[in-house]
Amino acid sequence: xxxxxxxxxxxxxxxxxxxxxxxxxxxxxxxxxxxxxxxxxxxxxxxxxxxxxxxxxxxxxxxxxxxxxxxxxxxxxxxxxxxxxxxxxxxxxxxxxxxxxxxxxxxxxxxxxxxxxxxxxxxxxxxxxxxxxxxxxxxxxxxxxxxxxxxxxxxxxxxxxxxxxxxxxxxxxxxxxxxxxxxxxxxxxxxxxxxxxxxxxxxxxxxxxxxxxxxxxxxxxxxxxxxxxxxxxxxxxxxxxxxxxxxxxxxxxxxxxxxxxxxxxxxxxxxxxxxxxxxxxxxxxxxxxxxxxxxxxxxxxxxxxxxxxxxxxxxxxxxxxxxxxxxxxxxxxxxxxxxxxxxxxxxxxxxxxxxxxxxxxxxxxxxxxxxxxxxxxxxxxxxxxxxxxxxxxxxxxxxxxxxxxxxxxxxxxxxxxxxxxxxxxxxxxxxxxxxxxxxxxxxxxxxxxxxxxxxxxxxxxxxxxxxxxxxxxxxxxxxxxxxxxxxxxxxxxxxxxxxxxxxxxxxxxxxxxxxxxxxxxxxxxxxxxxxxxxxxxxxxxxxxxxxxxxxxxxxxxxxxxxxxxxxxxxxxxxxxxxxxxxxxxxxxxxxxxxxxxxxxxxxxxxxxxxxxxxxxxxxxxxxxxxxxxxxxxxxxxxxxxxxxxxxxxxxxxxxxxxxxxxxxxxxxxxxxxxxxxxxxxxxxxxxxxxxxxxxxxxxxxxxxxxxxxxxxxxxxxxxxxxxxxxxxxxxxxxxxxxxxxxxxx
Amino acid sequence: xxxxxxxxxxxxxxxxxxxxxxxxxxxxxxxxxxxxxxxxxxxxxxxxxxxxxxxxxxxxxxxxxxxxxxxxxxxxxxxxxxxxxxxxxxxxxxxxxxxxxxxxxxxxxxxxxxxxxxxxxxxxxxxxxxxxxxxxxxxxxxxxxxxxxxxxxxxxxxxxxxxxxxxxxxxxxxxxxxxxxxxxxxxxxxxxxxxxxxxxxxxxxxxxxxxxxxxxxxxxxxxxx
Numbered sequence: 003x004x005x006x007x008x009x010x011x012x013x014x015x016x017x018x019x020x021x022x023x024x025x026x027x028x029x030x031x032x033x034x035x036x037x038x039x040x041x042x043x044x045x046x047x048x049x050x051x052x053x054x055x056x057x058x059x060x061x062x063x064x065x066x067x068x069x070x071x072x073x074x075x076x077x078x079x080x081x082x083x084x085x086x087x088x089x090x091x092x093x094x095x096x097x098x099x100x101x102x103x104x105x106x107x108x109x110x111x112x113x114x115x116x117x118x119x120x121x122x123x124x125x126x127x128x129x130x131x132x133x134x135x136x137x138x139x140x141x142x143x144x145x146x147x148x149x150x151x152x153x154x155x156x157x158x159x160x161x162x163x164x165x166x167x168x169x170x171x172x173x174x175x176x177x178x179x180x181x182x183x184x185x186x187x188x189x190x191x192x193x194x195x196x197x198x199x200x201x202x203x204x205x206x207x208x209x210x211x212x213x214x215x216x217x218x219x220x221x222x223x224x225x226x227x228x229x230x231x232x233x234x235x236x237x238x239x240x241x242x243x244x245x246x247x248x249x250x251x252x253x254x255x256x257x258x259x260x261x262x263x264x265x266x267x268x269x270x271x272x273x274x275x276x277x278x279x280x281x282x283x284x285x286x287x288x289x290x291x292x293x294x295x296x297x298x299x300x301x302x303x304x305x306x307x308x309x310x311x312x313x314x315x316x317x318x319x320x321x322x323x324x325x326x327x328x329x330x331x332x333x334x335x336x337x338x339x340x341x342x343x344x345x346x347x348x349x350x351x352x353x354x355x356x357x358x359x360x361x362x363x364x365x366x367x368x369x370x371x372x373x374x375x376x377x378x379x380x381x382x383x384x385x386x387x388x389x390x391x392x393x394x395x396x397x398x399x400x401x402x403x404x405x406x407x408x409x410x411x412x413x414x415x416x417x418x419x420x421x422x423x424x425x426x427x428x429x430x431x432x433x434x435x436x437x438x439x440x441x442x443x444x445x446x447x448x449x450x451x452x453x454x455x456x457x458x459x460x461x462x463x464x465x466x467x468x469x470x471x472x473x474x475x476x477x478x479x480x481x482x483x484x485x486x487x488x489x490x491x492x493x494x495x496x497x498x499x500x501x502x503x504x505x506x507x508x509x510x511x512x513x514x515x516x517x518x519x520x521x522x523x524x525x526x527x528x529x530x531x532x533x534x535x536x537x538x539x540x541x542x543x544x545x546x547x548x549x550x551x552x553x554x555x556x557x558x559x560x561x562x563x564x565x566x567x568x569x570x571x572x573x574x575x576x577x578x579x580x581x582x583x584x585x586x587x588x589x590x591x592x593x594x595x596x597x598x599x600x601x602x603x604x605x606x607x608x609x610x611x612x613x614x615x616x617x618x619x620x621x622x623x624x625x626x627x628x629x630x631x632x633x634x635x636x637x638x639x640x641x642x643x644x645x646x647x648x649x650x651x652x653x654x655x656x657x658x659x660x661x662x663x664x665x666x667x668x669x670x671x672x673x674x675x676x677x678x679x680x681x682x683x684x685x686x687x688x689x690x691x692x693x694x695x696x697x698x699x700x701x702x703x704x705x706x707x708x709x710x711x712x713x714x715x716x717x718x719x720x721x722x723x724x725x726x727x728x729x730x731x732x733x734x735x736x737x738x739x740x741x742x743x744x745x746x747x
Numbered sequence: 748x749x750x751x752x753x754x755x756x757x758x759x760x761x762x763x764x765x766x767x768x769x770x771x772x773x774x775x776x777x778x779x780x781x782x783x784x785x786x787x788x789x790x791x792x793x794x795x796x797x798x799x800x801x802x803x804x805x806x807x808x809x810x811x812x813x814x815x816x817x818x819x820x821x822x823x824x825x826x827x828x829x830x831x832x833x834x835x836x837x838x839x840x841x842x843x844x845x846x847x848x849x850x851x852x853x854x855x856x857x858x859x860x861x862x863x864x865x866x867x868x869x870x871x872x873x874x875x876x877x878x879x880x881x882x883x884x885x886x887x888x889x890x891x892x893x894x895x896x897x898x899x900x901x902x903x904x905x906x907x908x909x910x911x912x913x914x915x916x917x918x919x920x921x922x923x924x925x926x927x928x929x930x931x932x933x934x935x936x937x938x939x940x941x942x943x944x945x946x947x948x949x950x951x952x953x954x955x956x957x958x959x960x961x962x963x964x965x966x967x968x969x970x971x972x
Contacts, residue, residue, distance in 0.1 A: 163757070165797060432941070438949050
């Protein structure tokens with residue numbers, strides 16, 4: 003095996019630091035071969051090793067009575083009763099989606115789906131958190147619109163063909179995502195608790211079998227690309243983006259599930275980031291074994307591929323599995339039925355080493371545990387103030403609104419708050435006939451579980467503005483909002499997955515954001531009893547030195563009984579509208595991160611709204627009780643845009659509006675558009691029942707007014723603030739996104 | 748009644764069709780793998796939605812060559828009831844069991860929504876439980892549902908009362924808003940909307956039961972074979 007003392011430039015282009023290279027030499031006792039250098043480079047990349055975040059991620063709570071599988075596997079698993087579990091996780095595909103939006107997003111969906119079914123779970127739902135640059139940006143707007151269309155059609159293409167419903171998500175536009183969109187995909191599947199599979203290569207002598215698509219030169223070094231900042235040369239990395247084939251993935255799903263039922267499979271792992279390298283190292287490391295692999299046996303799409311290329315290829319729709327010796331044919335028969343390649347490419351050993359050969363010649367020979375788990379861990383400097391360039395004090399008074407109704411119209415037709423139906427109507431959200439609350443219906447997406455008769459609610463949230471202004475408070479607000487969304491549909495939040503999207507961790511002020519956010523996530527998840535079962539960290543989200551807002555996207559799942567979920571839309575005129583949690587507080591500083599500050603004032607300053615977690619928990623308990631007692635005709639939490647936007651949103655589905663009378667000292671902008679958390683509006687025919695529950699939970703319940711046909715009117719102490727037909731608000735809301743995209747074509 | 752649900756590589760509404768027949772209306776349903784040469788003892792066949800063979804080349808264009816399609820053709824020729832939904836409709840037109848073609852949606856985008864569908868005829872084993880002019884709320888989910896045929900074929904479909912459903916509001920550019928058509932013998936139905944996704948109150952609509960109950964009672968009444 004030819005080895006060499008590689009030059010600084012070669013080491014640097016592999017994304018390795020000189021001391022990391024020295025550590026490799028220490029582990030091997032010699033210089034690495036070219037293939038080994040590539041293997042260590044990807045295994046120790048930020049993307050695969052979490053080397054900057056790992057010591058902090060250990061602070062997250064990961065256990066509860068319901069957690070069957072915590073972090074460290076391909077997905078977390080929660081006990082939902084009846085002998086079943088749900089496997090779920092979120093992953094990002096940010097960098098590829100900027101370079102090639104369609105394939106980047108499509109393969110992002112493909113990757114997370116494989117993470118789910120490699121555990122033996124059949125995928126039941128997908129949600130997406132998307133962040134794009136502003137559409138009205140004079141320079142980047144056109145490109146941003148192209149990225150939106152590419153990403154959405156990529157998700158649509160892959161998810162629809164695969165046959166998994168895309169049931170929810172959220173989309174936000176900010177200038178900071180101009181050169182760095184975020185595509186975070188959450189997937190959830192169902193598995194029988196006694197049929198869970200793990201990525202472990204047990205049993206020396208057992209065959210290592212490669213299944214699925216052939217290996218090509220696509221995606222080489224994708225994981226390293228995801229671990230570097232973007233520069234002007236990034237467009238040249240297009241060949242690094244993989245190409246997805248959802249049909250192949252569908253066949254792979256069916257074949258894997260069927261093969262698992264034979265009982266001949268010992269362990270299985272998908273080949274995602276870092277492909278064959280990651281699956282061989284991780285599977286053997288987890289089992290404390292080794293693997294001998296012969297690369298000429300790997301099904302290949304191209305001729306003349308080098309060992310380096312085969313090991314680092316990120317070709318999609320491939321799995322590596324270990325079968326029981328002597329039962330290979332049972333596995334092959336299933337894959338033959340589905341028309342897929344399956345080939346024995348190696349054998350499990352007891353050496354603890356991954357030994358890779360090509361035509362008998364050893365091209366790599368390294369210890370699996372060191373490659374998979376011994377990446378250098380960094381406690382990167384973070385004892386500085388988190389990065390921010392906007393002031394806490396605005397510096398001048400917030401101008402008084404000339405027309406609050408016009409402001410509301412501006413808000414509901416802003417890119418962030420307008421209807422996203424242009425996006426989700428491109429996703430099949432009804433396939434599998436489980437979707438009881440699809441996109442736009444309720445505060446959380448809900449699917450029923452046919453096998454158990456119960457339902458699962460899911461919510462994704464991640465307010466980057468809040469986190470930019472205060473990473474810790476912002477992160478807690480996100481967890482609170484997710485749990486509140488679930489509670490509003492009557493679900494009990496049970497577990498969390500997270501996708502931490504941040505800038506360059508080598509900058510202390512960015513690392514400070516990350517650490518503050520993780521510590522707050524730990525505190526909030528502990529408090530709301532939603533342990534973290536897995537997730538993903540995406541760092542280096544910077545373009546030309548400008549970081550994105552710190553954007554932890556939190557996904558929380560909740561359990562509930564199966565029944566038609568309570569939606570956000572007012573159902574009929576004559577219901578009383580109550581506000582659980584009270585009018586809340588707001589001031590000049592706490593108004594600076596609101597959607598009003600952004601959409602109407604075009605400004606950003608201050609701090610996020612103040613959160614009292616203890617109070618929040620009581621509000622959630624109350625609304626859950628209200629919903630589960632069947633008292634809510636509709637319910638909607640107050641989020642971005644505050645009270646006025648929530649009322650408008652509730653009026654859109656059925657054209658039933660509201661007549662509201664308030665009694666408050668707050669200035670009208672704060673009263674209508676302040677974003678104090680821990681508040682939920684409920685329309686009910688039984689206000690007394692709702693009040694009684696509010697009292698029991700010790701939270702204020704304020705009567706706001708009544709539902710009325712076709713109008714939205716809000717008064718404070720008889721002074722009209724908002725007066726509009728619901729239709730005059732609904733129309734701009736409904737068509738805004740398409741119009742903005744159209745204008746950029 | 749026993750319904751066979753054909754599974755092509757890439758079918759993804761097969762489980763939904765099976766569930767609707769067996770769980771929602773309480774009849775027997777079984778899967779038939781695409782390379783089967785026979786249909787067994789089924790009383791009717793559903794070609795489910797999905798992306799058979801990835802819909803590469805053209806939707807349904809490869810599935811028509813699956814061995815099972817010979818059996819389906821024979822079954823239909825003998826008067827057996829065959830219903831193709833979404834991709835199943837596309838396979839039926841590619842197989843020549845129904846006239847016309849399904850083109851890319853006019854807006855070139857995939858469309859998933861619940862639409863109003865008008866029952867155009869009750870003179871069929873798939874619609875006799877409905878009433879003419881009745882509006883059904885059914886989900887659509889397709890990228891290629893734009894029904895096309897030449898004017899003569901369209902005129903003939905209308906003259907022979909073979910348009911089963913129309914969209915109450917145009918959604919995908921279909922000629923004359925056609926959403927579902929019948930074969931000359933009226934025993935083969937192709938439709939883009941998904942009745943199997945609207946067979947359970949939890950899904951927001953049970954209007955799909957009109958189609959499923961029609962099918963079940965037609966079989967019960969011995970319409971087939």
